[in-house]
Amino acid sequence: MSNKYFIYLVLITISLFFLALLSFLIQPRYETSLKKGELIFENIKKELNDIKEINIDNNKTKISIIKDQDIWYMSTKSGYKVKNEIVRKNLIQISELRFFEKKTQDKSLYSRLNLDYPNNQDSESKYISIIDNDKKVLVEFILGKKKENGVYIKKIKDKETWLTLGTLDMSSAEEDWLETRILNIDYKDVKKVSINHLNKKNESFSLTKDDKNENFLIDKLTKEQIPKSDLIANFIGYLFTNLTFEDVIEREGNVDNKVIIKINFKLFDGVNIFASIYNKDKDKWINIDIESQSVLKLKENEKIFVNNIENWSYKLSSKKYNVSDTKFEDLLVEN
Known part of the structure; x- marks a missing residue:
């Protein structure tokens, strides 16, 4: 091999290396920045009193709970009163969820953990969103299967799925929220x-x-x-x-x-x-x-x-x- 071609090969190799390095540096650092035991939704604990709306959707039932002057109502049930203590319990549970074990990024495997988006009647997953007084979405994720001391979740904008440390109810049954x-x-x-x-x-x-x-x-x-x-x-x-x-x-x-x-x-x-x-x-x-x-x-x-x-x-x-x-x-x- 001539020196000329050898130099070309070296230059191409170096260029590819730098392109790969650049790609690595600019890609989202979500997976590498998270550590086991960190709070998943660390922003919500400080804003519990500013939360205005909770939405739960499993495709079969859509529940929307709205706060008005410190009292919660279910807007999807003609504004009937909701138990404040149940709302607070669930919000605190969300604020205390921690990363425990990283699971799959493969979309085809989401359904095994009930983490596929609830687009059909057969889905067992739940779409959850929490919105503040300024209509800003504080939390948005898919809630999947439960385990003894945790639940499976996937943030809407992330591919990664997680098993959490900490449980979460977020029932999709209206009677579990309503003041019966x-x-x-x-x-x-x-x-x-x-x-x-x-x-x-x-x-x-x-x-x-x-x-x-x-x-x-x-x-x-x-x-x-x-x-x-x-x-x-x-x-x-x-x-x-x-x-x-x-x-x-x-x-x-x-x-x-x-x-x-x-x-x-x-x-x-x-x-x-x-x-x-x-x-x-x-x-x-x-x-x-x-x-x-x-x-x-x-x-x-x-x-x-x-x-x-x-x-x-x-x-x-x-x-x-x-x-x-x-x-x-x-x-x-x-x-």
């Missing part, structure tokens, strides 16, 4: 109950608490009508104790023709609670109405957990519906 409690009326506070079955008036009845505030007595019994047990009547007095819902929607109008039961609870302090139960598809739903002054009393005693209860319709649990469906004959000894 409606009322919590103590049995001892209830003075009188009336259950009115609109379709069969002979199934309707009313109950009044005895002088000792222990048992409910059936009103207007004849001599021939004998009560089965105090327990059955008393159980009705717990209808609004720890009352929760399975689902909630904005109050439906024009449901009068669907109403099957009307209920009135009168409390010893003068508060009246009115409720209407109606059919919707195969489920039983309830509308609850309380006078504004009575609502204030209930709030003072932490017995109501709903803002503007008159604006909502609730899907009842089967357990609570079965209580409200009690008929007059259910209270009596059979002839």
Whole structure:
């Protein structure tokens, strides 16, 4: 080989080396700069109080939670109230996630960790974004499978995937975020109950608490009508104790023709609670109405957990519906 060609070969080799070095120097240093144990979202802990919006999307359910004057609401559920403590718990969990083990950069393998973008109904991954008061995206990532002490995640703009140190819930079930409690009326506070079955008036009845505030007595019994047990009547007095819902929607109008039961609870302090139960598809739903002054009393005693209860319709649990469906004959000894 002539000296001329040898020199050309050396120059080409040197040029390729410098090009490779330059390429290495200018490429993103994400993978090389991260260390095991470092916080993944170190910026969020300082900005917890400035967070305005949380979004969760698994393609089957999209949840958007918005803060207004330190109270969280689910905008994708007509602005229904969300449990502040659950929001804070999840935000703190995100702020405490740490890099533990680097996983794959191969896009074809993302789905094995549920880290593929949730583009279809079969996806098990979740897209998460956290936005501040200035509409700046603070956090944006895909949440994948869980392990005993960690979760798999992938930041949206990165190819690298990670197993974290630290767990994260970020449920895609609305009921895990919503304030599902409606009322919590103590049995001892209830003075009188009336259950009115609109379709069969002979199934309707009313109950009044005895002088000792222990048992409910059936009103207007004849001599021939004998009560089965105090327990059955008393159980009705717990209808609004720890009352929760399975689902909630904005109050439906024009449901009068669907109403099957009307209920009135009168409390010893003068508060009246009115409720209407109606059919919707195969489920039983309830509308609850309380006078504004009575609502204030209930709030003072932490017995109501709903803002503007008159604006909502609730899907009842089967357990609570079965209580409200009690008929007059259910209270009596059979002839």
